[in-house]
Amino acid sequence: MTRIFSGIKPTGHLTLGNYLGAVRRWVEVDQHAAEALFCVVDLHALTVEHDPARVRRLSRQAATLLLAAGLDPALCTVFVQSHVDEHARLSYLLECTAADGELRRMIQYKEKSARARASGESVRFSLLSYPVLMAADILAYRTDEVPVGDDQTQHVELTRDLAVRFNQRYGQTFTVPRATRPTVAARVMDLQDPASKMGKSHESGAGIVYLLDDPDVVRKKIMRSVTDSGREVVYDRETRPGVANLLEILAACENGNPSELADGYASYGALKKDTAEAVVETLRPLRERHAALVADPGQVDAVLTAGADRARRLARPVVDAAYRAMGLLPAG
Numbered sequence: 001m002t003r004i005f006s007g008i009k010p011t012g013h014l015t016l017g018n019y020l021g022a023v024r025r026w027v028e029v030d031q032h033a034a035e036a037l038f039c040v041v042d043l044h045a046l047t048v049e050h051d052p053a054r055v056r057r058l059s060r061q062a063a064t065l066l067l068a069a070g071l072d073p074a075l076c077t078v079f080v081q082s083h084v085d086e087h088a089r090l091s092y093l094l095e096c097t098a099a100d101g102e103l104r105r106m107i108q109y110k111e112k113s114a115r116a117r118a119s120g121e122s123v124r125f126s127l128l129s130y131p132v133l134m135a136a137d138i139l140a141y142r143t144d145e146v147p148v149g150d151d152q153t154q155h156v157e158l159t160r161d162l163a164v165r166f167n168q169r170y171g172q173t174f175t176v177p178r179a180t181r182p183t184v185a186a187r188v189m190d191l192q193d194p195a196s197k198m199g200k201s202h203e204s205g206a207g208i209v210y211l212l213d214d215p216d217v218v219r220k221k222i223m224r225s226v227t228d229s230g231r232e233v234v235y236d237r238e239t240r241p242g243v244a245n246l247l248e249i250l251a252a253c254e255n256g257n258p259s260e261l262a263d264g265y266a267s268y269g270a271l272k273k274d275t276a277e278a279v280v281e282t283l284r285p286l287r288e289r290h291a292a293l294v295a296d297p298g299q300v301d302a303v304l305t306a307g308a309d310r311a312r313r314l315a316r317p318v319v320d321a322a323y324r325a326m327g328l329l330p331a332g
Contacts, residue, residue, distance in 0.1 A: 001034060001035045002033070004035070004036040004143065005037045005039070006022070006030070006039070007038070009040075009044045010041075010058035011050075014211045015198050016211065016249070020249070021149065026071060028070075032075065034144075035076075037143075038078050038079075039137065043081050044133065044134070047126040063078065063304055064290055064300050065211055065212075065286070067293055068286050068287075068289035068293055073306065079311045084308050085312075086312065086318075087137055088133075090318075091135075093322050094135050095132050097165055103129065106155070108151070108154075108155075134159065139174045140319055143177045146177050146178070148179050149181075153179050159177060160177060163177070166325075170322075173325050174318070174322070186248055188249060188252075189241070190208065191209070191225035192206050194241035194244070206221065209222070211283060219277075222279060225272060227240075227272075228240045233247075233267070235259045243271070246272060246275045247262055249278075250271070253278035
């Protein structure tokens with residue numbers, strides 16, 4: 001059976017973009033069609049300045065929201081990255097396989113390090129090496145497929161290169177994974193800047209719908225979203241990005257077609273109102289299940305403990321084999 005690995009980083013509150021762009025597919029497709037592992041990749045949150053208490057809080061919140069969204073521990077494995085030591089163990093071996101130059105060519109490293117230096121901040125080595133940790137996340141489970149967006153494709157290509165290089169140097173150890181582009185995922189852009197993806201953090205958050213926003217807050221953000229010049233409701237990403245974003249969100253919530261939906265609207269106001277209500281109703285069951293899980297924290301703890309145990313059983317033989325292949329003495 002095909003094995004899938006995917007993760008979500010607890011660097012901010014999860015958004016409508018995270019849900020429609022990834023999590024909903026995990027729930028509706030991936031956990032049923034494959035042997036799937038879904039991970040809160042908390043170690044990746046340490047590559048920049050952070051508040052330890054906030055990382056812990058957001059990690060737990062992310063895990064709770066994944067369960068509230070519908071990930072079923074009977075169908076898939078849900079766990080926290082730092083609970084499984086094999087991720088860090090394998091990361092060092094892959095650092096010994098990677099080259100400095102290929103890591104410095106990573107687009108996200110170049111962009112984030114440039115921003116850090118421009119603001120006078122120091123750049124942590126972990127920002128350079130975290131694609132290697134991401135490769136360890138994937139390779140430890142002999143993953144076949146990694147569902148990713150455009151911004152992570154380069155990292156999966158690095159993972160493939162490291163797997164091939166390791167196998168050639170030290171013997172067949174890792175499955176060479178492939179990146180897959182989800183066919184039913186939505187691309188959700190910032191409501192105030194429709195040229196940018198809706199991320200987990202922004203100074204104001206005005207253009208971001210968070211999964212735990214109150215319904216009235218959701219409505220207000222969508223009603224205040226940026227549209228475009230002109231009055232005609234047309235689906236065109238290039239010339240009408242604001243309207244196109246609303247139509248895509250509405251289509252994702254109602255399983256519709258953005259172009260066809262556009263024909264039913266004579267004004268931006270009506271489109272915004274319907275989109276806001278569709279988002280509120282889409283998130284309502286998730287918010288209700290989240291509230292129930294928060295009221296019973298032991299249930300989440302039990303899922304994460306069982307998930308880490310299962311992940312460890314899958315990863316340890318692979319990582320132990322990699323240690324032997326590189327020439328390290330077995331322990332005990």
